[in-house]
Amino acid sequence: MVHMMPNVGERAPEFTLPDQDGQERSLADYRGGFVLLYFYPKDGTPGCTAQACAIRDRFSDFAARGAAVLGVSVDSAASHRKFADKHKLPFTLLSDEEKTVVRRYGVWRKKKFMGKEFDGIVRTSFLIDPEGKIAKVYERVKPATHAEEVLADIEALRA
Numbered sequence: 001m002v003h004m005m006p007n008v009g010e011r012a013p014e015f016t017l018p019d020q021d022g023q024e025r026s027l028a029d030y031r032g033g034f035v036l037l038y039f040y041p042k043d044g045t046p047g048c049t050a051q052a053c054a055i056r057d058r059f060s061d062f063a064a065r066g067a068a069v070l071g072v073s074v075d076s077a078a079s080h081r082k083f084a085d086k087h088k089l090p091f092t093l094l095s096d097e098e099k100t101v102v103r104r105y106g107v108w109r110k111k112k113f114m115g116k117e118f119d120g121i122v123r124t125s126f127l128i129d130p131e132g133k134i135a136k137v138y139e140r141v142k143p144a145t146h147a148e149e150v151l152a153d154i155e156a157l158r159a
Contacts, residue, residue: 004106005105005106005107005124005137006105006106006126006134006137007134007137008134008135008136008137009133009134010133010134011132011133011134012027012035012037012126012128012132012133012134013027013101013104013105014026014027014028015027015100015101015104017072017094017095017096017101018077018094018095019077019080019092019093019094019095020077020080020081020083020084020092020093020095021077021081022077025070025092025094027070027128027132028132030068030070030128031130031131031132032130033066033067033068033130034065034066034067034068034127034128034129034130034135034154034157035067035068035069035070035127035128036055036062036067036068036069036070036125036126036127036128036150037070037072037105037125037126037127037128038051038055038069038070038071038072038124038125038126038141038146039071039072039073039102039105039107039121039122039123039124039125040052040071040072040073040121040123041073041120041121041123042073042075042121043073043075043079043080043082043083043093044079044082044083044086047123047143048073048123048143049087050143050144051123051141051143051144051146052071052083052087052089053087054143054144054145054146054147054148055069055071055089055091055146055147056087056088056089056090056091057147058147058148058151059090059091061147061151062091062147062150062151062154065151065154065155065158067154068091068092069091069092070091070092070093070094071089071091071092071093071094072093072094072096072101072102073093073095073096073121074095074096074097074099074102074121075095075097076095076097077095079095080093080094080095102121105124105126107121107122107124108120108121108122109122122139123141123143124137124138124139124141125137125138125141125146125150126138127150127153127154127157129157135153135157136150136153136157138150
């Protein structure tokens with residue numbers, strides 16, 4: 001079953017997933033502030049590491065704007081814990097091993113790599129506003145500059 005991505009202005013689909021410590025986290029827990037919900041293919045891969053570290057390096061700027069950061073992949077909570085520890089990631093990583101949330105957000109798709117076709121997460125982010133609505137969808141994420149782009153958008157939306 002193919003799910004469509006939620007569009008700007010629509011309510012962000014609710015979910016509850018375990019974080020890197022096995023604690024259940026719900027999107028509703030973050031209502032009242034901005035949320036960067038970013039979906040990434042795999043812990044420890046070059047692009048995902050670059051993206052996570054770029055967000056880590058600007059994390060104080062997200063916090064200063066009252067914005068939460070939630071990274072989601074289909075890796076296990078234990079894999080997330082190792083990834084977070086290795087790179088000193090100060091934000092929450094959520095484990096979607098059942099692939100329910102990646103499907104609900106329309107980011108689990110056919111991909112091609114080195115001539116092979118497979119299902120996987122297409123690197124995509126959603127900026128969710130304090131009311132729980134999608135404020136912006138980022139489909140062609142550049143891992144190294146994504147944090148700056150999102151912070152600029154939060155500033156523009158708050159103005």
